[in-house]
Amino acid sequence: MAQLNTQRVDEVRSRGAGAVFNQIAREIVGLRSQAWGNRWGYVFIAPAVILYLVFQAWPILRGLFMAFSDYRWLVKATHGLVGFNGLANWVEMFTDPTFWKSFTISLRFSLMFLPITLILSLFAAVMISKVRNSVAAGAFRVIAYMPVILPISISMLLWVKLYDPQLGYLNTLLQNLGVQNVPNWLGSPGSALYAMVLPTVWARFGSWVLLFLIGIYSINREIYEAALVDGANGWQQFWSVTLPLLKPIFALVLVTGSGILSATEESMVLFQGTTGGPAEAALTTGVYAYRVAFIHGDMRMGYAATMSLFLGLVNMLITFAIFKTLRTERA
Amino acid sequence: MVARITSDVSSAFRRILRPGSVLVYVSLFAICIICLVPVVWTVSSSLKTREELYTATPTLIPKQPTLLNYTWMLTREDMSRLPLNMWNSLKVTMGAVIIQCIAATLAGYAFARLEFRGRDLIFYLLIILMFIPRAGGLMALYEEMDFLHLRNSHLGLALLFPSAISVALFVMRQNFLGIPREIEEAAIVDGASTPQLFWHVDLPFVTGGIAVVAIWEYIYVWGEYLTTLTMIDFPELETVSLAVTKLQGWSAHFTSTLLAGYGTESAAYVVAMAPVVLVFILLQRWFVRGLTEGIVKM
Known part of the structure; x- marks a missing residue:
């Protein structure tokens, strides 16, 4: 009976948010008929549940409220529940030119980051899967994944060093290739956003390589052999066997990747703080919200929460769309 | 014997030079170079003197490697807080790892x-939050941590980071589910209590799972940036991942004519990332296990 229950938990979870909500309602209804059972259970889950309630659940709920209030950290009168101002933050946000500018930057950044990372990581994964020598394949996996485990700040700072207009390796290479006027990658408004894409791809594509690899390794070898018998060449194999069978991984990768819309740290480390780079060319919405909440003026946390919630809602829509189009079961 | 070796070598070469394989290896080496160059360049810069950094044709391999950048960064306590920052990181990371594992x-x-x-109900309630957008999470956390007097506190960070417990919880639950029930039965017949069962019977089977959880948490907390930046106001409390972001342009003013800021900063970056890189290389099989058990399960 217990075994059956735990299996159902996994099954419901994999069907997504709707199923979980449904199941919660059903569990509440059936709660009174359940036996108390082994009360040690409550002792065992207590540390995890307390940590979760205090540092995860409460901030999320409180943050949702903040998004509808004029909460300013430095103005005590707006603290607590007094600041509630309905949709005023939202009206302000939709008429705030800086917000729209930052949102466009976030969108452009995501639309550059996602396809590059997707193609690069899929390509790397397919190539690594072709390596028969297990030691070599292991080495390639480790090297591709290494940037992922570096602290995000270090990853960005390594690129600051590479981009350095005078001493950086990138411009040294360009000069050796005969380029006369080497660009100031991070320093000029025209290139700042593009210069931010590259380190972000570098720091993140490795985790997708591993996810794709897990997917590819789990594809049954016999399917490829059948395709080979049918006379499929490498490209056809990839197109008609590998890609369709990787659909669940694509969904997973895209869902985690869509979080890039709220990218904040990349810009803050590359451009040292919440300046958003030269002429605010790399001011993502995440950075703008951070600046509003923690750097500027009264520390308007309410308005910043509104912007974060907006990003979160857009993200939810994207996730929903991904699952609808890829029609996969895994959430 | 010699003939066999040469024929082995030549057949190996032929295998590598097959059209498919060439493409595979060339593209993989290109990807590896892209992955490694930023790290290699920084390590190399950290071994260079001012003179060699400012040379007209810098090389990827330093001609006259020197450790002076490191000794400067690690010993000039009047200018660099690197050892203190490392110690802070260690405290926060170890605290978070232990708390999350338990x-x-x-x-x-x-x-x-x-x-x-209510077991299943609680479990669903724990995972439903993954589907709710975390709107003002950081702002609300700032308020809460201030209220609890946990801002500017390493204890606060060590409690805050392990609270993101979902993945660790799945991994551990999965590990316990993998233990055959029969193993417990003999102990139950002997009248063992639940804590005894947990400690003496089941726990020894899940040490691998605990290692996975510990390593992932270690990597995450060591590299955490945004929350730490928000919670820590004083330079002497900063963790190393946060402190290194403030070195730029600063150390250049203080270094001797022998060294340059570019070199000392590179040395600081290498020191800051060494603990995670070493752990990753030494314990990499646990990472893949963690990925397959935890992340994909999600």
């Missing part, structure tokens, strides 16, 4: 093995 192991056991009223 909480996730206990809860994982309860959700996998014990039956009590």
Whole structure:
């Protein structure tokens, strides 16, 4: 009976948010008929549940409220529940030119980051899967994944060093290739956003390589052999066997990747703080919200929460769309 | 013998030079170079003197490697707080790892093995939050941590980071589910209590799972940036991942004519990332296990 229950938990979870909500309602209804059972259970889950309630659940709920209030950290009168101002933050946000500018930057950044990372990581994964020598394949996996485990700040700072207009390796290479006027990658408004894409791809594509690899390794070898018998060449194999069978991984990768819309740290480390780079060319919405909440003026946390919630809602829509189009079961 | 070796070598070469293989290896080496160059360049810069950094044709391999950048960064306590920052990182990271391992192991056991009223309901409530957008999470955390007097506190960070417990919980629950029930039965017949069962019978089977959880948490907390930046106001409390972001342009003013800021900063970056890189290389098989057990399960 217990075994059956735990299996159902996994099954419901994999069907997504709707199923979980449904199941919660059903569990509440059936709660009174359940036996108390082994009360040690409550002792065992207590540390995890307390940590979760205090540092995860409460901030999320409180943050949702903040998004509808004029909460300013430095103005005590707006603290607590007094600041509630309905949709005023939202009206302000939709008429705030800086917000729209930052949102466009976030969108452009995501639309550059996602396809590059997707193609690069899929390509790397397919190539690594072709390596028969297990030691070599292991080495390639480790090297591709290494940037992922570096602290995000270090990853960005390594690129600051590479981009350095005078001493950086990138411009040294360009000069050796005969380029006369080497660009100031991070320093000029025209290139700042593009210069931010590259380190972000570098720091993140490795985790997708591993996810794709897990997917590819789990594809049954016999399917490829059948395709080979049918006379499929490498490209056809990839197109008609590998890609369709990787659909669940694509969904997973895209869902985690869509979080890039709220990218904040990349810009803050590359451009040292919440300046958003030269002429605010790399001011993502995440950075703008951070600046509003923690750097500027009264520390308007309410308005910043509104912007974060907006990003979160857009993200939810994207996730929903991904699952609808890829029609996969895994959430 | 010699003939066999040469024929082995030549057949190996022929295999590598097959059209498919060439493409595979060339593209993989290109990807590796892209992955490694930023790290190699920084390590190399950290070994260079001012003179060699400012040379007209810098090389990827330093001609006259020197450790002076490191000794400067690690010993000039009047200018660099690097050793202190490393110590802060170690405290926060170890605290978070221990707390998360304990909480996730206990809860994982309860959700996998014990039956009590509302167990599944609580489990669903724990995972439903993953589907709710975290709007003002950071702002609300700032307020809460201030209220609890946990801002500017390493204890605060060590409690805050392990609270993101979902993945660790799944990993541990999965590990406990993998233990055959029969193993517990003999002990139950002997009248063992639940804590005894947990400690003496089940725990020895999940040490691998605990290692996975510990390593992932270690990597995450060591590299955490945004939350730490928000919670820590004083330079002497900063963790190393945060402190290195403030070195730029600053150390250049203080270094001797022998060294340059570019070199000393590179040395600081290498020191800051060494602990995670070493752990990753030494324990990499646990990472893949963690990925397959935790992340994909999500």
